[in-house]
Amino acid sequence: MSGAALGLEIVFVFFLALLILHRYGDFKKQHRLVIVATLLAWYLCFLIVFILPLDVSTTIYNRCKQATNSSPLENGSLTGSYSAASPLTGKHPCFKPWSYIPDGIMPIFWRVVYWTSQFLTWNQLQTIGIAAANTWGLFLLVLLLGYGLVEIPRSHWNGAKRGYLLMKTYFKAAKLMTEKADAEENLEDIMEEVRKVNESIKYNHPLRKCVDTILKKCPTEYQEKMGRNMDDYEDFDEKHNTYPSEKSLVKLHKQVIYSVQRHRRTQVQWRILLEQAFYLEDVAKNETSATHQFVHTFQPQEPENRFIQYFYSPTVEWYWECLLRPWFYRILAVVLAIFSVIVVWSECTFFSTKPVLSLFAVFIQLAERTYNYIYIEIACFLSIFFLSICVYSTVFRIRVFNYYYLASHHQTDAYSLLFSGMLFCRLTPPLCLNFLGLTHMDSTISHQDTQPTAYTSIMGSMKVLSFIADGFYIYYPMLVVILCIATYFSLGTRCLNLLGFQQFMGDNDMTSDLVDEGKELIRREKRKRQRQEEGENRRREWKERYGNSREDSTRNRNVHTDPKESNYSETSTNRSVSKYTRSNNRTERDRIELLQDAEPLDFNAETFTDDPLESDSGRYQPGGRYLSMSRSKIFDDV
Numbered sequence: 001m002s003g004a005a006l007g008l009e010i011v012f013v014f015f016l017a018l019l020i021l022h023r024y025g026d027f028k029k030q031h032r033l034v035i036v037a038t039l040l041a042w043y044l045c046f047l048i049v050f051i052l053p054l055d056v057s058t059t060i061y062n063r064c065k066q067a068t069n070s071s072p073l074e075n076g077s078l079t080g081s082y083s084a085a086s087p088l089t090g091k092h093p094c095f096k097p098w099s100y101i102p103d104g105i106m107p108i109f110w111r112v113v114y115w116t117s118q119f120l121t122w123n124q125l126q127t128i129g130i131a132a133a134n135t136w137g138l139f140l141l142v143l144l145l146g147y148g149l150v151e152i153p154r155s156h157w158n159g160a161k162r163g164y165l166l167m168k169t170y171f172k173a174a175k176l177m178t179e180k181a182d183a184e185e186n187l188e189d190i191m192e193e194v195r196k197v198n199e200s201i202k203y204n205h206p207l208r209k210c211v212d213t214i215l216k217k218c219p220t221e222y223q224e225k226m227g228r229n230m231d232d233y234e235d236f237d238e239k240h241n242t243y244p245s246e247k248s249l250v251k252l253h254k255q256v257i258y259s260v261q262r263h264r265r266t267q268v269q270w271r272i273l274l275e276q277a278f279y280l281e282d283v284a285k286n287e288t289s290a291t292h293q294f295v296h297t298f299q300p301q302e303p304e305n306r307f308i309q310y311f312y313s314p315t316v317e318w319y320w321e322c323l324l325r326p327w328f329y330r331i332l333a334v335v336l337a338i339f340s341v342i343v344v345w346s347e348c349t350f351f352s353t354k355p356v357l358s359l360f361a362v363f364i365q366l367a368e369r370t371y372n373y374i375y376i377e378i379a380c381f382l383s384i385f386f387l388s389i390c391v392y393s394t395v396f397r398i399r400v401f402n403y404y405y406l407a408s409h410h411q412t413d414a415y416s417l418l419f420s421g422m423l424f425c426r427l428t429p430p431l432c433l434n435f436l437g438l439t440h441m442d443s444t445i446s447h448q449d450t451q452p453t454a455y456t457s458i459m460g461s462m463k464v465l466s467f468i469a470d471g472f473y474i475y476y477p478m479l480v481v482i483l484c485i486a487t488y489f490s491l492g493t494r495c496l497n498l499l500g501f502q503q504f505m506g507d508n509d510m511t512s513d514l515v516d517e518g519k520e521l522i523r524r525e526k527r528k529r530q531r532q533e534e535g536e537n538r539r540r541e542w543k544e545r546y547g548n549s550r551e552d553s554t555r556n557r558n559v560h561t562d563p564k565e566s567n568y569s570e571t572s573t574n575r576s577v578s579k580y581t582r583s584n585n586r587t588e589r590d591r592i593e594l595l596q597d598a599e600p601l602d603f604n605a606e607t608f609t610d611d612p613l614e615s616d617s618g619r620y621q622p623g624g625r626y627l628s629m630s631r632s633k634i635f636d637d638v
Contacts (some may be wrong), residue, residue, distance in 0.1 A: 003101060003102060003105065005054060005098070005099035005101075006051065006054060006099070006101055006105070006109075009047075009050045009051060009054070010047065010051075012050075013043060013046045013047045013050050014043055016046060017039060017042040017043040017046050018039060018043075020042065021035070021038060021039050021042060021417075022410075023408055023409070023410070024406055024407065024408055024410070024411075024412040024417070025038065025410060025412055025417055026410040026411075026412075030414050030417070031414060034414040034417055034418060035417075037418060037421060038417040038418060038420070038421045040116070040421075041117065041420075041421030041422070041424055041425050042420075042421060042424055044113050044116055044117045044425065044428075045117065045424040045425060045427075045428040047113060048113060048428050048429070048432055048455075049384055049385065049388050049428065049432070050381070051109070052380065052384060052432050052435070052436075052455060053376070053377040053378075053380035053381045053384070054099045054101060054377065055101070055106055055110075055453050055454050055455050056364075056376060056377070056380050056436075056439070056441060056453060057097045057099060057100075057373045057376050057377050057380075058097065058099075058100055058101050058106065058454075059441070059451060059452070059453045059454070060368050060371070060373070060376060061094065061096060061097055061100060061371070061373070062103075062451055063450055063451050064094040064371060065094050066451060068094050094371065095371070097373030097374075097377075098373065098374065099373070099377065106454035106455075107454050107457065107458055109454075110454055110455055110457075110458035111458050114429065114458060117425040117428070117429070134429060134430045134433060135430075135473075136426065137426045137427055137428075137429060137430035137431075138430040138433075138434065138473070138476065138477075139476070140423075140426065140427055141391060141427055141430050141431055141434065142476060142477055142479055142480050142483065143483065144390075144391045144394040144395065144427070145343075145387065145390050145391050145394075145480055145483075146479070146480045146481075146482070146483025146484050146486075146487060147394050147483065147487050148389070148390030148391060148393055148394045149340040149343060149344065149390050149480070149484055149487075150340065150484050150487040150488050151393075151394075151487060152336055152340075152389065152390055152393060153333045153334075153336040153337040153340055154333070154488075156329050156332050156333040156336060157329065157330060157333035159329040159333075160325075160326035160327070160329040160330045160333070161326075162280065162283055162284055162287070162326075163284075165280055166277070166280045166281065166284060167515050168504050169273065169276055169277045169280055169518070169522075170277070170514075170515045170516075170517075170518030170519045170521075170522060171504045171511060171514050171515050171518055172273060172504075172518070173273055173274075173277060173518035173521050173522055174514040174515070174517040174518035174521065175502060175514065175518075176266065176269060176270055176273060177270070177518075177521055179266055180266040180267070180270055183259070183262045183263045183265075183266045184263060186259050186262070186263075187219075187259045187260065187262075187263045190252075190255050190256055190259045191218065191222050193252060193255075194214060194215070194218060194222070194226070194252065194256060195226055197211060197214070197244055197249070197252065198211055198215065198226050200243060200244070201243060201244075205243070207243070207244075207246060207249060210246065210249045210250075210253070211249070213253065214249065214252060214253050214256055217253065217256045217257055217260060218256060218260065219260060219263075258413075261411075261413050264411065265407050265411040268409050268411055269407065269409075269411070272409065274522070274525055277522045278297060278298060278522075278526065279296075281297070281522075282294070282295070282296055282297055283321050283322060286318060286321070286322055287322045289318065289322075292315055292318050292319070293314045293315060293318055294314045294315075294317040294318040294321060294322075295314070297526070298529060298533070336386075339386050340390075340484075342359050342360070343386070343387065343390075343480075344480060344481060344484060345357075345358075345359060346358040346359050346360050346361075346438045347438070347477040347478065347480050347481075348477075348478050348480075348481060350437055350438045350440070350445060350477075351445060351474045353440065353445070356440065358438050358439070358440065360383055360435075360438040360439045361438065361439050361440040363379055364376060364379065364380070364439045364440070364441070365440070367379065380435075380439070383435065383438075383439075384431075384432065384435045387431060387434075387435060388428075388431065391427055391431060392424070395420060395423050395424070395427075396420075403415075404416050404419050404420075406420055432455060433455075433456070434477065436453065436455065436456060437473075441453055441456070442456050443456070445474075490505075493505065497510070502514060
């Protein structure tokens, strides 16, 4: 098994990073270099998280072997590395762990991983030392960790509250509709500029290739419209006409890419948010069902796997969504909250070696006495995995003025992907060093002359600068307590709300207005979809009932009647049609209006009784809301 575990995890982590990148990026439309650079950055960072527990178990075995070989037995002979008892316990031999990595492999591995990740992150490496990189990474780490330690358990606890989730979904709908309308308006303006440039620069102009490149980035409907209105056979007159410069075309090309990406992203997010809102409303309605059968307002798409379709029946779905899932989220939230308390306590006490106060160090040292390598690796993996989730989830949630934004369902732009890769490369090394400090595997913290892990020997500890090693590295992580308290009381969210950035508060007038507005938007979309389904059902029934019979009757009349009878039949048919035209005119007009997709402008006069929250909310005010809301966000889910 020597090296086999390392090889398996290297392959597994690669496909894990590829899967996550596929969820956020678009392999078909984004540049290959962007995909490769982001995949490499994410892969190296995830690799550190998964391989570090193997390094810890191998280091503990090497320490045991070194201590055993340097200590004599009671009969005066030296011990062997596999048959002798450990001098620390006197009972347990130094047996190899199942994931033992031979000597010399891990230092080379960490050199490749670390310096490759630093090359992807920092410029001018000759002027930046390892201590500076780790210090800057630790500074960011504590900021993001303090938010994630509180927000992750709280989000799962709130996930058990159906009313809370539905109100937050309404709130997101109102904000997303503002962004969606702004994206559509921006796209129209940019396409108008493209149309003018397309009409001014003809086929034989030197910059025509640049215009064609811009047109390829435009949506298909705009390309067709511009192609129909263009006369390519008209020569350009350089003397009498003014043409845009190449620099302005480059700027226009950048604006087209951004506007199209933003428009597509808001459209996809709106469809996903509608499905989420419809499903939450269905859950709220089905909670009081006496049949214990989950009924959907709209027929869901059939899953591709028939096995899932067979076992996830409406009854199973009702018990899971209405009964089991809230309790599952509550239990998970409690477990995550306990993990968060352990992390905060250990961050404040990990510098104490006598007595050992860090709970991570206590658990690892207890397992080290019995050389339970499987327990050591599992404990290390779960601990560092939880720390990574708290940090990385904050990176995925953060949003800065529509400039950096990781959007799922392949809607993340190239810059955000590259920026996230840089953040991961900067955060992961200090995260792992911080974890080794919590477990006292770093000699800087333990103050013991023992064999260090291969990670600390290559990545470098903080011993280079004494004021960093003895001051910043030890006491700065204590600030995580202040950040956790601020996150628990939502101080950042309240400050952003006071500055005009609409955030979901729950006890705020602006939040209530946006929730009511989002509720009306969801109702409008639901009525629109219901009319579409009713129209499709009516057309289908109409074809099934009258389509074949009318064709057969018409065919029979044409075959078996002579011209005189045909003329008489036509005259009588026209009379009967004219007789009933007036009486059926209103019915036909109502049917046509029912099948139309147009939405009435004023829908305030209608009353509704299908409110899943059963709240008497104010009416929707269409005027001025979308223009007054701010388009910039910091945290999307706060």
